[in-house]
Amino acid sequence: MKVGIVGCGQLSRMLALAGWPMGFRFSFLADPDEPVRCIEGLGSVVRLDTTMTARDVYGGLGNPDVITVERESVNVPLLRQLKVFCPVYPDPDIVWAIQNRHREKTLVAGLGIPLSPWEVFREREPVQEAITRIGGLPVVIKSTEEGYDGHNQWIIDSRETLEAFEKEREKLLQGPAAKDPHEWIVEQKIAFDREISVIGARSPDGNILIYTPGENSHNQGILVHSVIPAPDLSGPLHNKARDYIYRLLQETGYVGVLAVECFVAGNELLVNELAPRVHNSGHWTIDGAATSQFENHLRAITSLPLGNTAHQGGVIGMVNLLGQKHSDDSQAPDQLITQGTYLHWYNKTSRPGRKLGHLNILAENEEELSGSFKYLQEAQATIP
Template sequence: MRIAIVGCGQLSRMMALAGLPLGIQFSFIHDDKSQNRDCVQGLGIIEYSPDKIKSTNSYDTKAIAQLYQALGQPDCISVEKEQVDLALLQALADFCPIYPCVAAIKACQHRGEEKQLLTDLAIPTSPYFYNNGAKQAVQTLGYPVMAKSCTEGYDGKNQWLIKTPSDAVQFDKLQIEDYIIEKFIEFDKEISLISVRSQSGQIKHYSLTENHHQQGMLTHSIAPALNIPDSVKLQAQHYMESLLNQLEYVGILAIEFFVVGDSLMVNELAPRVHNSGHWTQLGSITCQFENHIRALAGLNLGSTEQIAVTGMFNLIGTKQPPFDALTQNSKLYWYNKAPKAKRKLGHINFIAENQQLVKQQMIQLADANLSLTVHH
């Protein structure tokens, strides 16, 4: 069996490393020539996606057939990111299934469509306006609001916090195309739920994870999230199941939530394995990467049971694999990327007896300067 993945980053790397032990082979579609492919070097076939025909902005059928051959005729194709060219996926869908399906990726790759989907399913999300000008939006939403590019944002990029009328004027002057403006949510906590749906419709949830960001980038996660009532957990799982079933989803889906009091509000969706699920590599019987692969391959899903309280610490800008930081209860995952400030270059997972001890270890890692982003 062979699985192809669009993208050559660390998520593709970790999917392949989870699937290779099962005897599954991998191919990677290098769809972004500005991106380095060091992460997946040696783990399978790497092929550039063909150029689009300029006049029609579509793909030549022959070129797609050649790509499919060059990829080693994969049994299915998946993605490591939502920002992929849907026309490419649609063209490849003539040759093998795409998991999750193109419609699911489409719904998650555009913040406007994502908001609409959530609204249709009665899943709470912050009130928003689409392409309506900041001046207009704040009349209903008040200050502060967040403006976000519909398609360009990740790791906090292409987002604008608008706190004052002059911020609003400034934003409107930028003439951003395709954006939403949403009410800024004063949340108590950011959590995420990572779940997986098999081809037969079986669903498994991981524990809720508490996430901490700095400048829009995830710095660390703790699972399970502390002080979340069971009712909230069940609510999150219910929202997840609505989405997975509505989208006839196959694979891992991540939902980021804001916790406000005892209620949840969806921040965003990711139709793929997710940074806030990296802890599952150590803390769960089956990690998110293996379960994504199992779902794609039509296998029974693996148990998502958690084995211990787990922390995940992103190595952001860390120049070398920090081997000295490894303890008997921690594991290192290094991505083989060229070091650069503010770049995620690896992560450390560790288990501990309770969340308090996990937090202490986070502080130690930060103090050891393993990340350019030090946070207490």
């Protein structure tokens, strides 16, 4: 089975590493200036240019049996054209919906799934009116596209922070991209208790399997670590999380792995974001589940039976390893490997805050896992 993947980052790497033992072979589509170190040796690479047709891309990828994506920021018109030659999963239409926060929230709300109150505003439309309609400050403003790991997001909790955003908006509207349409979401800043995520997979025949929800901790918008199962998650909240992702998978006819990030606020569960792909908060499944999210994504898109999603053992932790400085020669921190700890290194150049790899930790209980987190937090400063 030949699989083409749009993108050459760590998610493509882990998909290929999961698929090689299954006999799959891979090719990758790279943007013109996209780094490819993550997938070196795992398949051929086609670098996209403006002269290429969908037929050129398909042939360059080696006529794959199926095409998938590792990110939502992709050329959807090209994906739609590639459907002439082979299946493309997830379907380009659902990728198109989720890659824009306005369309994403419209999709979620249309299924009756609760969200934080939100409004959309464009260009120079007055943001204060939108803020008033959702109940006033504090709010979070997010660009509807190209926002991840805290980028293109502003917390507005005072007149001063609102004025700072307005100055940034004006610079953008007068800058090199002034001719492009600009759109933002403003949403009520929820005083949530914690964030959880739930990951599920759906095959073309409609079979759905869901992983155990985990709790996520962030710093400046970047995922620091996850704990699975989410500690002390009540039965009703657990059921809501499973219901939300089941409805999203089923009602959209989704094929592949989908991630849903949610805010827990008392007895309420509010959807924050979706990801139409394998997801950082699901990296624990490589060592902590019977079948990883990466293998199940491949199983789904190739119409193979989905694998068991049960988590293994007691408590599982996933820790992102972030770059501390700029370096073209980042080395895998083997010194962090201990019994019950499993390192996954992405072969990326280092820069501050960049995800260079992750560790999965299998622990007997939350106390043991907390000790491992503390040790790793102190040791991460040694990573180049």
